[in-house]
Amino acid sequence: MHEARREPVSILMDCDTGIDDALALVYLCSQPHVELVAVTSTPGNVDAEQVARNNLALLDLCGRSDVPVAVGAQAPLGIPLVTTPETHGPQGIGYAELPVSRRGIERRDAVELWVEAARARPGELTALLTAPLTNFALALRAEPRLPELLRGVVIMGGAYYYQGNTTPTAEWNTHVDPEAAAEVFRAFAGQPEERLPIVCALETTERIEMRPEHVAALARAAGCAKPELVDPDHAPGLRSQASNPLVRHLSDMLRFYFEFHRDYDQGYVAHVHDYFAASVAAGTANFSTRTATVHVETSAPRLLGTTIADYRGLWGEAPNARIVWSNQPDEAFKELVAAVGGLAAGLDF
Known part of the structure; x- marks a missing residue:
């Protein structure tokens, strides 16, 4: 069991923002013990340039204009990019209309940034990867020692003996x-086992199921003047009137996401x-893992992106992952509401 510990951690985040990426980024901004070293942008939910615009706007909104944002690859390594406007909206952030950042992206691309940071701070940085793994794969090509240079790696992706959310067997990022x-x-x-990536796959991430009452609780924690009601009986696309801008934008994102899940x-x-x-990655979750050897299917058309875990060593191959096996959803939402609500309440808009 990995127990929650608020110890200082320095995170390099790669994302394809994305509503749930946006919530993850805002959460990291709420954690005083987290040093957010940089945010890099991978094409996925939307194209890479839009991902970067979303990241810049969110960081500005959270009072973190000090965090650099970079763009890396423009497309997957070997296949055309497919985005998800039906899931996350045409800009990746649902119904939210974020203020445009006045900042620009980093002159370095994502791969340069990752490699330079890891070499400059060996053993210090944790990689958080919530997007397709394109940028990270390219960084590994440029610096094969990254597994030794990084303190740790956390990946959101895959589905192991669990129904996929993109095809019957495949998870979206993979x-x-x-x-x-x-x-x-x-x-x-x-x-070594302690250097293997921690993989958060669908069988545990789909247990982190946000509901309208969590949005209402977030607004209360942020000190909003009126209750924030996100109701399934509302007309689609109704916009939030929350008095706190961060809550308002998150609510507008999440309403779109609620509607998508209901439609499916x-x-x-x-x-x-x-x-x-x-x-x-922040060390604030209680969870357990199982060590495994992961195979990713890259050729069979109907199984493209399918992930398989050998937990028993039947292939006779070295382990390459620690897959999250259990987590605590109720604890996760208490943490989210308190942390992001506190951040929102303390911001000077």
Whole structure:
């Protein structure tokens, strides 16, 4: 069991923002013990340039204009990019309309930034990867020693003996760039167990199921003047009137996400996968893992992006991952509401 410990941690985040990526990023901004070293932008939910715009705007909104944002790859390694406007909206942030940042992106691309940071601070940085693994795979090509240079790696991706959310067997991030995912797992084969990536896959991230009452609780924690009601009986697209701008934007994102899940017969909920991965990287989650050897399917058309875990060593290959096996959803939402509500209440808008 990995127990929550608020010890100082320095995080390099790579994301494809994305509603749940946005919530994860805001959560990290709420944690005083987290040094957010940089945020890099991978194409996925939207194209890489839009991801970067979302990241800049969110960081500015959270009072973190000091955090650099970089762009890396423009497309997956070997297949065309497929985005998800039906899931996250045309800009990746649901119904939210974020203020445009006055900042620009880093002159360095994501790969340069990752490699330079890891070499400059060996053993200090934790990688949080909530997007397709394109940028990280390219960084591993540029610096094969990254598994030794990084303090740790947390990946949101995959589905192990669990129904996929993109195809019957594949999870979204891995399906977008299966070649990149396969390269990343190969790079960690044979590393000591404590250096293996912690993988937050669908079987545990779909348990982190946000509901309208969590949005209401977040608004209360932020000191909003009126209750924040996100109701399944509301007309689609109704905009938040919350007095706190951060709560208002998050509510507008999450309403879109609730509506998407309802439209796909999953209920008026939102699976906030990336928030859970962020809490793992930040050390604020209680969870357990199982060591495994992961294979990513890259050739069979119907199984593209499917992830398989050998927990028993039947392949006779070295482990390359620690897959999260259990987590605590109720604890996760108490943490999220208190942390992000506190951040929102303390911001000077």
